[in-house]
Structures are given as C-alpha cells and as structure tokens.
Amino acid sequence: MSLSVRYTRGFLLDLKRRLSFVQRAHDLLEMKRDQEMRELGSAIDRLRELRVVLEKRIEEVLRDLAMLQAVYGSQEIISASMLMDERIEIEVLPRNVMGVNVPMIKIVRVPEVKGRYPLHIEGLAEKVRGLLEDLLRAAELEAFVELIAEDLRKTSIRVNALEKVIIPSYEAMIRKIGEVVEQSALEDFIRVKLVKRVLERRRTE
Amino acid sequence: MSVTYLVCRVHGYETRLIKPNRMLELASLSSLEALIRALGEVDYGRYLSGAKTLGEVEQGLAEAFISKLTPLLELASGGIRRFLEAYLRRYEALNLTWILRMKAGEAPREMVEQILLPTWRLGGIDLKLILDAENIEAVKKIIRQSGAYKISEDVKDLLQLEAELWRSHYQRVFKLASRTKISDSREVRRLLGIELELSNLRTCMLALLRNWDPKRVQGLLMDNPAGTPLKLLQELVERRDPHIFMERFKMFRSFLEKAISGDVWLMEIEALRILKRYLDSERIGKFISFFYILRYILELEIEYRNLRAIAVMIHHNLPQESRRILLITN
Numbered sequence: 218m219s220l221s222v223r224y225t226r227g228f229l230l231d232l233k234r235r236l237s238f239v240q241r242a243h244d245l246l247e248m249k250r251d252q253e254m255r256e257l258g259s260a261i262d263r264l265r266e267l268r269v270v271l272e273k274r275i276e277e278v279l280r281d282l283a284m285l286q287a288v289y290g291s292q293e294i295i296s297a298s299m300l301m302d303e304r305i306e307i308e309v310l311p312r313n314v315m316g317v318n319v320p321m322i323k324i325v326r327v328p329e330v331k332g333r334y335p336l337h338i339e340g341l342a343e344k345v346r347g348l349l350e351d352l353l354r355a356a357e358l359e360a361f362v363e364l365i366a367e368d369l370r371k372t373s374i375r376v377n378a379l380e381k382v383i384i385p386s387y388e389a390m391i392r393k394i395g396e397v398v399e400q401s402a403l404e405d406f407i408r409v410k411l412v413k414r415v416l417e418r419r420r421t422e
Numbered sequence: 423m424s425v426t427y428l429v430c431r432v433h434g435y436e437t438r439l440i441k442p443n444r445m446l447e448l449a450s451l452s453s454l455e456a457l458i459r460a461l462g463e464v465d466y467g468r469y470l471s472g473a474k475t476l477g478e479v480e481q482g483l484a485e486a487f488i489s490k491l492t493p494l495l496e497l498a499s500g501g502i503r504r505f506l507e508a509y510l511r512r513y514e515a516l517n518l519t520w521i522l523r524m525k526a527g528e529a530p531r532e533m534v535e536q537i538l539l540p541t542w543r544l545g546g547i548d549l550k551l552i553l554d555a556e557n558i559e560a561v562k563k564i565i566r567q568s569g570a571y572k573i574s575e576d577v578k579d580l581l582q583l584e585a586e587l588w589r590s591h592y593q594r595v596f597k598l599a600s601r602t603k604i605s606d607s608r609e610v611r612r613l614l615g616i617e618l619e620l621s622n623l624r625t626c627m628l629a630l631l632r633n634w635d636p637k638r639v640q641g642l643l644m645d646n647p648a649g650t651p652l653k654l655l656q657e658l659v660e661r662r663d664p665h666i667f668m669e670r671f672k673m674f675r676s677f678l679e680k681a682i683s684g685d686v687w688l689m690e691i692e693a694l695r696i697l698k699r700y701l702d703s704e705r706i707g708k709f710i711s712f713f714y715i716l717r718y719i720l721e722l723e724i725e726y727r728n729l730r731a732i733a734v735m736i737h738h739n740l741p742q743e744s745r746r747i748l749l750i751t752n
Binding site for chain 1: 476477480516519520523524526527528529533537538539580581584624625628629632633634635638684685686687688689690691727730731734735738740744748
C-alpha cells in the first residue's frame with residue numbers, strides 16, 4: 218500500500234473513512250466467500266451423486282455394448298452406429314453466480330432414437346442417449362465447480378489480504394497519525410498557553 | 423458330384439468342429455494372444471497368423487468361416503448347388519444390410535470393406551459394384567438388377583429395406599426347397615420355418631416392448647410358409663400385449679422370456695440354441711441325408727459365432743460367468 222502520508226487531522230479523517238470502506242468491503246468479501254463455499258459444497262455433493270449414477274450407467278452401457286458385440290459381432294455395432302445422421306445440439310449460455318460467469322448447457326435438440334435403429338440395438342442406443350445427457354450435466358457441474366473454486370481462491374486471498382495486511386496497516390497508520398496529530402495538538406496547546414502567559418506578564422508590567 | 427459324396431464329406435468336416443468342452447476352455451483364456459495361439463493348434467492358424475487386434479481376429483474368423491463353407495458349393499451340383507447357393511446368401515444379405523447402413527451414414531469405402539464377410543467366394547452379387555455405388559438409391563438399383571432380391575423402389579425406411587432383403591431371401595430359399603429334389607425336405611422346411619418364426623417373434627416382442635407402432639412392425643415381418651401365418655402375427659401385434667405371445671408360442675417361451683427380462687442379446691443366443699436343439703433332436707434313420715448339410719452349416723455358424731464372441735469377451739475382459747452364458751455349447 219503506497220500512500221503519501223501527511224500527518225494532518227484531515228488526512229486522519231480521510232484515512233478513517235477509507236478504513237471503514239475497506240472493512241465494509243472485507244465484510245462483503247467474507248460473505249461472498251462463505252456463500253461461494255456453500256455453493257461449492259452443494260455443487261460437489263451433487264457432482265459426487267451424479268458421478269455415482271454416471272459410473273453405474275457407463276458400466277451398464279459398456280456391459281450391454283460388450284454383450285451385443287459378442288453376440289452380433291463388431292460389424293453389427295459399427296454399421297448400426299452409422300444410422301444416426303443427426304447430432305445432439307446444445308447451447309452454452311453464460312450464467313452469473315456471485316459475479317462469476319459459469320456455463321449453463323441448454324440441450325436444444327436430442328436426436329430421436331426410437332424407430333431408427335434395429336430393434337435389438339435400439340435399447341442400447343437409448344441408454345447411450347440418456348448417458349450423453351447425463352455427461353453434459355456432469356460437464357456443466359464440473360465447470361461450475363472449477364470456476365467457483367477458482368473464484369473462491371481469489372476471494373480468500375483478497376479477504377486474507379484485507380484482514381491480515383491492509384486493515385492492520387491502515388489501523389497502524391491511523392494510530393501513528395493519531396498520535397502525531399495529538400502530540401502536535403498538545404504542543405500547540407502548550408505553545409498557546411506559554412504565549413498567553415507571556416502576553417499577560419507584559420500587560421501587568 | 424453326387425449328394426452322397428457331399429454328405430460323406432460333410433460327415434468328415436463335422437469331426438473338425440471344435441468340441442463344446444474345448445470351446446469352454448477357450449472362453450476361459452485371458453488374452454487374445456492366448457486365443458490366437460490355441461486356435462493355431464487347430465485349422466484356424468493360417469487365418470489368424472499375424473492377427474493382433476480384435477478387428478483382425480474377427481476378420482480372420484470370418485475368413486475361416488466362409489472358407490469352410492466354400493467346399494460345400496464346390497462339391498455340390500445341379501439343384502442342390504442352386505439351393506445351397508440361395509441358402510448361403512443369408513451371409514450376403516447380412517453384408518448388404520451392413521453396407522446399406524454404412525452408405526446411409528456416408529462411411530468411407532475402406533471402412534465398409536473392413537467389416538464385410540468375404541461372401542464373394544460363395545458367388546452372388548459383385549459387392550465391389552455396391553461399394554462403389556454413390557448412395558443408397560444406387561445400391562438398391564444394383565441389388566434389384568441382380569435379380570437375387572426383390573425390393574420395392576419406394577421403400578425409404580432403411581429397417582424396412584433390410585426386412586425386404588431378408589423376406590426376399592427366405593422366399594427364394596423356400597421356393598427352391600420345394601422345387602429341389604432333396605431328401606428330408608420336410609425337416610429342411612421345418613428348420614427354415616423355425617428360423618423365420620424366431621425372427622418374426624423377436625421383431626414382434628421387441629417392437630411391443632419398445633412401444634413401436636404396429637403398422638411399422640407389420641412392414642418388418644416376413645411371411646413364413648412353414649410357420650405362423652403373417653396375418654395371425656399381425657393380429658397379435660395389434661393387441662399390443664407381449665404376454666399373448668408367451669401364451670400362444672409356449673414352445674419358444676425361453677426365447678420370449680429373454681425379451682421381457684431385457685437381455686436382448688440372449689434372444690439371439692436362445693434362437694440358435696433352439697435351432698441347434700431341433701437339429702440335434704431330429705433323428706434321421708439314414709447316414710446319407712441332405713439334412714446333415716444344413717446341420718453342418720448351422721454348426722459351423724455357431725462355431726464362428728462362439729469364437730467371435732470369445733474374442734470379444736476376452737477383449738472386454740468380461741467375467742467368466744458372462745462368457746459361459748453367451749456360448750452356444752448345447
């Protein structure tokens with residue numbers, strides 16, 4: 218913190234105003250940090266739950282795929298996979314969470330699976346489609362966690378800097394300037410008293 | 423050459439088939455290299471030498487399978503050869519369904535070529551022409567011009583087109599089965615009938631369970647001259663209740679149950695088991711019978727599918743119990 222220090226009452230008042238502003242900012246940042254921690258905690262919980270479901274689903278899809286491949290051969294799976302000529306359409310929109318822009322995935326269109334695959338493969342295709350939607354949800358949540366965690370780190374650094382460096386230095390400066398100002402006020406007072414006494418003595422002579 | 427000679431050769435070929443116990447031993451192997459080594463000891467060695475990946479093993483097994491079918495055509499003559507050619511076109515029909523799907527997905531030619539069974543060795547359509555075709559319409563034109571399959575021009579739905587290919591294939595085989603002078607033609611028709619019945623039932627059951635429109639399902643069913651009439655199947659589908667099928671087709675209950683349990687792949691396994699059981703249960707009094715040729719073809723297909731399944735299961739490191747479920751050994 219570089220400030221050209223002036224040991225004046227006006228500067229002291231200005232410094233006190235600044236300190237109260239910094240303290241308010243600190244309180245706000247502390248609130249933001251707490252809120253971010255809560256958001257992060259709940260997002261991590263949701264992500265953990267989603268991951269368990271996702272892993273189970275992936276396992277199931279891979280098992281079905283392996284079984285179908287074993288029974289019908291790779292040719293059947295490769296050729297059937299070519300039947301899908303549409304793509305899943307998504308839009309990634311920004312969402313503002315406590316000043317952090319996090320991506321929000323909006324699924325615009327999911328290709329219809331029903332009736333497009335041979336009957337013995339349709340079930341697997343439907344499971345894969347469901348899995349893709351879940352993977353997008355997980356990706357959205359992971360990005361959210363990552364961005365909020367990064368912002369939380371920055372906020373924590375700011376809170377700590379305010380708490381441990383800036384506010385104490387302001388307080389120390391205010392204390393020092395206060396002492397100097399008080400000292401100079403006392404000196405002025407004594408000087409005035411002395412002058413007054415000299416003037417009174419001259420008047421009586 | 424005479425049918426007698428062909429049947430005798432088939433009896434000889436049968437001895438080369440891998441025994442169920444050996445198949446179970448192969449299924450318990452832990453790596454593709456071990457499988458390739460083990461198969462090298464029997465007559466698969468030359469087809470699998472140099473194979474390293476799953477794709478290469480599958481290709482080698484397909485080569486071996488088709489190579490084992492070709493002598494049957496070389497040894498057959500006259501009506502029997504015509505019937506066998508038509509019957510073996512089932513593998514060509516499989517190739518055509520794969521080509522059609524990949525053409526629809528605009529897959530590159532090399533990718534399509536890689537997955538095909540080498541059916542050109544069994545005669546039939548020149549697949550090179552089909553592979554060079556620009557689009558599905560061009561493929562349909564070539565198939566129509568070959569005269570081997572009857573497919574209507576206005577069919578746009580790919581699944582229906584596949585059904586038309588199979589419908590046309592079975593019509594031809596049934597026609598030749600009744601025209602050709604073959605011994606045990608009753609059993610041959612019955613075998614084809616069961617095969618078609620199972621295929622139709624699978625379509626009906628899965629379509630009902632997946633809530634497909636009955637009208638669309640009707641377009642996928644095939645007329646079965648030796649089984650349940652198409653009209654009756656269509657009526658049953660209209661009723662939209664899979665349990666009616668369970669009641670009506672009690673002899674295929676084990677097959678239909680697999681659809682309800684959701685293990686679709688087991689339907690295919692069960693279908694092959696039913697066919698194998700039928701072939702094993704038919705007691706033919708004489709040593710020389712055409713039926714043995716069809717039995718050998720099916721057993722060869724089962725062996726091919728078992729080995730392919732084992733390779734895939736080893737590749738995916740599936741648990742031993744699952745491996746046994748997917749094998750057709752009885």
